[in-house]
Amino acid sequence: MKKYSIITVLVVLAILTFTLCSLAAEPIRIGSPVILSGVGAYVGGAEKDTLEMMAADLNKSGGINGRPIEFIFYDEEGKPDVAVSLVKRLIQKDKVTAIIGISTSWTAPPIIPIVQKEEIPAIILAAATQIVDPVKKWVFKTPADERIVVAKLLSYIQSQGIQRIAIMSTQDGFGDGGRTQLIAQAPTYGIKIVFDDRYTMQDADITPTLNKIKKTDAQAVVNWSSSRAPIIFTMNYRQIGLELPIFQSHATFSKDFLDATGKNSEGTKLASMKFYGAEKLPDSDPQKKVILDYQATYKKKYGKETNQFGGGAFDGFNILVAALKKAGDEKNKLRDAIEQTQGYVGVNGIFNYSPSDHAGLSKDSIIMYQVVGGDWKIIK
Amino acid sequence: MVTDVIQAIFAALSVGSMYALVALGVTLIYNATNIINFAQGEFVMLGGMTMVTLYGQLKWPLYFSIPVTIGIVVVVGMALMKVSYRPGKSTSLITVLIITIGASLFISGTARHIWDADIHRFEPFSGEVPIKLLGAAIVPQSLWVIGLTLLVLSSLVIYFQFTIQGKAMKACALDRTAAGMLGIRVKRMVLMSFAMSAALGCGAGIIMTPLTMVDYSGGMLLAIKGFSASMLGGMGSFVGAVIGAFIFSFLESFAATFVSSSLKELVTFIVIINVLLFMPRGIMGPRVVEGLHEEEILGD
Numbered sequence: 001m002k003k004y005s006i007i008t009v010l011v012v013l014a015i016l017t018f019t020l021c022s023l024a025a026e027p028i029r030i031g032s033p034v035i036l037s038g039v040g041a042y043v044g045g046a047e048k049d050t051l052e053m054m055a056a057d058l059n060k061s062g063g064i065n066g067r068p069i070e071f072i073f074y075d076e077e078g079k080p081d082v083a084v085s086l087v088k089r090l091i092q093k094d095k096v097t098a099i100i101g102i103s104t105s106w107t108a109p110p111i112i113p114i115v116q117k118e119e120i121p122a123i124i125l126a127a128a129t130q131i132v133d134p135v136k137k138w139v140f141k142t143p144a145d146e147r148i149v150v151a152k153l154l155s156y157i158q159s160q161g162i163q164r165i166a167i168m169s170t171q172d173g174f175g176d177g178g179r180t181q182l183i184a185q186a187p188t189y190g191i192k193i194v195f196d197d198r199y200t201m202q203d204a205d206i207t208p209t210l211n212k213i214k215k216t217d218a219q220a221v222v223n224w225s226s227s228r229a230p231i232i233f234t235m236n237y238r239q240i241g242l243e244l245p246i247f248q249s250h251a252t253f254s255k256d257f258l259d260a261t262g263k264n265s266e267g268t269k270l271a272s273m274k275f276y277g278a279e280k281l282p283d284s285d286p287q288k289k290v291i292l293d294y295q296a297t298y299k300k301k302y303g304k305e306t307n308q309f310g311g312g313a314f315d316g317f318n319i320l321v322a323a324l325k326k327a328g329d330e331k332n333k334l335r336d337a338i339e340q341t342q343g344y345v346g347v348n349g350i351f352n353y354s355p356s357d358h359a360g361l362s363k364d365s366i367i368m369y370q371v372v373g374g375d376w377k378i379i380k
Numbered sequence: 381m382v383t384d385v386i387q388a389i390f391a392a393l394s395v396g397s398m399y400a401l402v403a404l405g406v407t408l409i410y411n412a413t414n415i416i417n418f419a420q421g422e423f424v425m426l427g428g429m430t431m432v433t434l435y436g437q438l439k440w441p442l443y444f445s446i447p448v449t450i451g452i453v454v455v456v457g458m459a460l461m462k463v464s465y466r467p468g469k470s471t472s473l474i475t476v477l478i479i480t481i482g483a484s485l486f487i488s489g490t491a492r493h494i495w496d497a498d499i500h501r502f503e504p505f506s507g508e509v510p511i512k513l514l515g516a517a518i519v520p521q522s523l524w525v526i527g528l529t530l531l532v533l534s535s536l537v538i539y540f541q542f543t544i545q546g547k548a549m550k551a552c553a554l555d556r557t558a559a560g561m562l563g564i565r566v567k568r569m570v571l572m573s574f575a576m577s578a579a580l581g582c583g584a585g586i587i588m589t590p591l592t593m594v595d596y597s598g599g600m601l602l603a604i605k606g607f608s609a610s611m612l613g614g615m616g617s618f619v620g621a622v623i624g625a626f627i628f629s630f631l632e633s634f635a636a637t638f639v640s641s642s643l644k645e646l647v648t649f650i651v652i653i654n655v656l657l658f659m660p661r662g663i664m665g666p667r668v669v670e671g672l673h674e675e676e677i678l679g680d
Contacts, residue, residue, distance in 0.1 A: 039497055171642060198642040202601055204398060204592040205391040207517070208637040211384060228499045228593040235591075239510045240387065240517050260501040260593065264508070 027070035028063075028097050028329050030320070031090030033083055034125070034313075035103040036075035044103045046298075046310030047125055048073050051100065053301050054317045064324045072096060076107055083107035084114065091118045097329045100316040102126055103309065105173065112139055121323075121335045123316040125309065129177065132358040140338055140358045142315040143308075144273050144348050144365055149250050150181040152366035153271040157220060157247065158189040166195035166218035166244075168209070168233065170225035178224030178249050194218050201229050207236045213244070220244050226251035231260045238264045245269065258374060269370045269379070275308045275347060277369060280378050286345045287365075294347055311347035319344060319351065383515035388637040389630075394522035396629030397529040398592065401584035402606025403613070403621035404532055405577045411540065411616055412549045412573030414473065418480040419460055421603030422487040423578045426453050427585025428594030429495055436502030450582045456487070457578020461571050484600055491596040504590035521590045528587055529622065532580060536618045549573055612652055614665025623663055628652075 032051055034044030051071055059068040072094050076083040083102060090096045091114070098121040102108045105128035112131070115122045115138050124131050127143040157165065167182055169175035175198065186193055195216045199206050210233075213221060221244050223233045230252040237246065246265075250272035258265060274281055278291035294314050298306040322344065323337035341360065344351040349365025369376045402420055409417045430452055434445035464479045505524060510517035540546040551559040552569045560566050585594065592598075605628070613624025631651055635644035655663065 039492075197640055199636075200645075203641075204588075205395045205633075206636070206641065207391045208384070208388045208633050209641040211387045211516075212637070228595070231499065231501070231593055235508075235519075238508075239519050241510070241512075256498055260499065262503075262508075 025066075025068065027068045028324060029070050029072060029094060031074075031087070031094060031096035031099045032071050032101040033074045033076040033086040033090065033099070034101045035078045035107075036073075038078055040078050040104060042307065043309040044075070046307050047101070047103060047313040049302055050294075050298065050306065050310040050313040051317055053298065054314070058321065064321065065328075069321070069324075076102060076104075078104050078107060080107050080110040084110050087111045087114050091115075091120050096120070097324075097331070098122065098320055098334065100125065100313065100320060105131075112136055115139060119331060121320075121331060121338055123320055123338070125312045125316060128173075129181075129359075135356060135358050138335060140319075140353060140360070142319070142346070142348055142351075142360075143312040144361050145359065146177050146181050146249075147359075148361055148363045149271050149366055150178065150185055152363040152368070153222070153247060154182070154185055154189040154191060155363065156269075156271065156368050157191060157222075160220075160245075162219045162245075163190065164192050164194045164217055164219050165247075166213045166216055166221045167193055168206075168221065168223045168225070169198050170229050171198045171200050172226075174226045174249075174251060175224050175229075182222060182224065199225075199229070201225070201227060203229075203232065205236065206232060207240050210236055210242060211240055213242060214240075218244060220247060222247040223252075224249045230257060234261045234264050234268070253369060253376065258371065258376070262374075265371045266374070267371060269368060271366050271368055273308065273348060273365065274367055275311050277367070277376060277378055281367075287347070287349065290345055291347050308348075315344075315346035315348050315351065318346060319353075384637050386514055386516035388633045390516055390518040390522070391636075392626065392629040392633035393526055394518065394591070395633065396626040397522075397525045398584065398588050398602075399605050399609045399628055400529045400622045400625035401525075401532065401580065401588075402602050403609040403625045404529075404536060404618060405581045405584070406603070406606050406610050407616060407618055407621045408536065408577045408580065409573050410553070410610070412553050413465055413570050414553050415465065415476050415480065416473075416607065416615075417460075417464075417577065418477065418600070418603050418607070419484040419487060420577065420581055420606055421599035421601065422484050422491075423453055423457060423581025423599075424585035424588065424602050425488065425491065425594060425596065425599035426456060427582030428589040428598075429491055429500065429585075429596070430582075431586045431589060432500040432502055432594060433495070436500065442505065446586060449586060450579050453582035453585075454575045454578045457574045457581075458571055460578075461574035465570050465574075484603065488596050488599055495596060497596060499593045499595045501589060501593045519591070521587070524587050525584075525591070528583060532583075533618060533622050540618070545569075608652070610662075612655060612662055614662030617662070617664040620662055620664030627655075627663075 034047045036044045055069050055071055063069055074086045076086055100123045102111060102124050103126060105126045108124050108126040108128060108131050116136055119138055122139050124139060124141040127145045129145045129147050131141050132139060169179040195213055195218055197209050199209060223230060230248055246268045248268055248270040250270060252270055253272040274287055275291060278288055281288040295306055319338060319341050323334055327333040327337035339353050339355060341351055341353045349361040351360035353360045368379045370379045402424060405420045406417060409415055427449055430449040431445060434440045434449060460483050464476055504521040506520040508519060510519050540550055548564045549569045551564055552566045556566050609624035609628050610621040612627060613620030631648040632644045635647035639647060
């Protein structure tokens, strides 16, 4: 009888210890649907790598108030229907506390109603302005969007004393987004759009359209397109001998563009994020160290370069962790804590969320670049 | 005004020639096999991509990189023939069509793995200084494209009209069995038509890339443009294919000049749908003859 009770006590003790231990170490689960296959795999790849790297570091140093953080990654494939079912699964089956993810601007809008209905804080890693405009209670985002890029560009154009511009854009999501913002914001900066025409990504020769700009009194030309379109634009522009200053979109900010256009792109200006020009930033810029540190840590861990998309995940992680440390994992308090994020210096900019702004960035996160001697230079 | 018109003509000639080169390749295979090859654009893409590597990156000289590039693409073209064309076995036209679409996806997917998803370009052959005429400008590379189109068109017409081999090739499409009975090696003829078509597409890719750039995914769109141009001109006619291509490009270019660039697709397709409504076999296609006669010759 005595022997029996000792065993019972031991068993009870064992169970108690186990439960207590597991209670103390109950992980905080975060759902992360990112694109891991297809053409966009490099986008989600950098996001996943970044989140894994940061989660491992955080857990090593004690996690969030003693609780480890655990990421659940799924491949959203860049398909809206897949993204929707994954987000449902993360919330209903995996019972995640929050979501950081969704890599593309076309998979983000369809998941927003679910997040809103289930009331789970979500930090979206896609750029599209409409994700946070109008503001949705549970949805935030970290990448810079064309709203602030256009704002920076127009304020620069204004500072150059230019009052009349011609705009060209492609008929796709990217081109339309930029065009809408240009038209909406131009009056704020006292700029008049005197020419506005659109072309497509497939056009091999746009000289007839560009030729029409010669007849206007535009003082500069703004082109909003991505992929090969800015290259065709530049070559055709030089071909017909237009000499007005060229302003391009941030999609043009790449080495490929310089390689393909050679001398023809000399003098081209654009507004873009600080990410790829970080080493050229002045030391007084608070973002410089953050960006360079992130790039170096990533390279050390994975042996390859990260990209801007990984940077978005970096900011999402830091904002969420800070909020979790402050408010715990109760969803209402957590959401409020995210919304109260102020002055966080991240890779994409300095974040100040508020009840009326869930994008958090201002045009100070954007800088002007110019092609000088075949390379991108930061200009004032 | 004059400048506008000339600039529109320059653009149309240059773009139209690109469409025409693809359309001619589609027509060539159609004339030997009755197959519509949707992978024709992939030959153009492969030509451009291979040339980017050999000429643009490895800096091989032109006279060496061009033949090697064409050689590689011709091998791909012959392989495509092996999977899509099986004389003797009964394959319906629609099956073959789907095979070529599948081949197109396969080739572009493979190209993405061999190269990457970026846009590539290499320097034009004869500089970038535009040639001016009354205020309008054209780049020298466009003249190469236009010249190649004229050269290919005339050689194809001569080949099919005046050489015994060309006539034999056409016979294979009209009636495979009868052609075989007359001693034409049908299989070899078909293989040759694929090889010629691949070489033609590849040549187009080499010469277009400095103007249009190249990436792994551009082939399908070109094939659709080329196919539409040959439909418009009349399937099977080389002259028709080139006319169809230029109608396309002139409509686009003039719509962009005098209406709006954003409406050019609308203008183009309204015209084309109307042409095809009244001339269902295209502009140069055979006129419809009452009765079974026509169907017996052209039907499969």
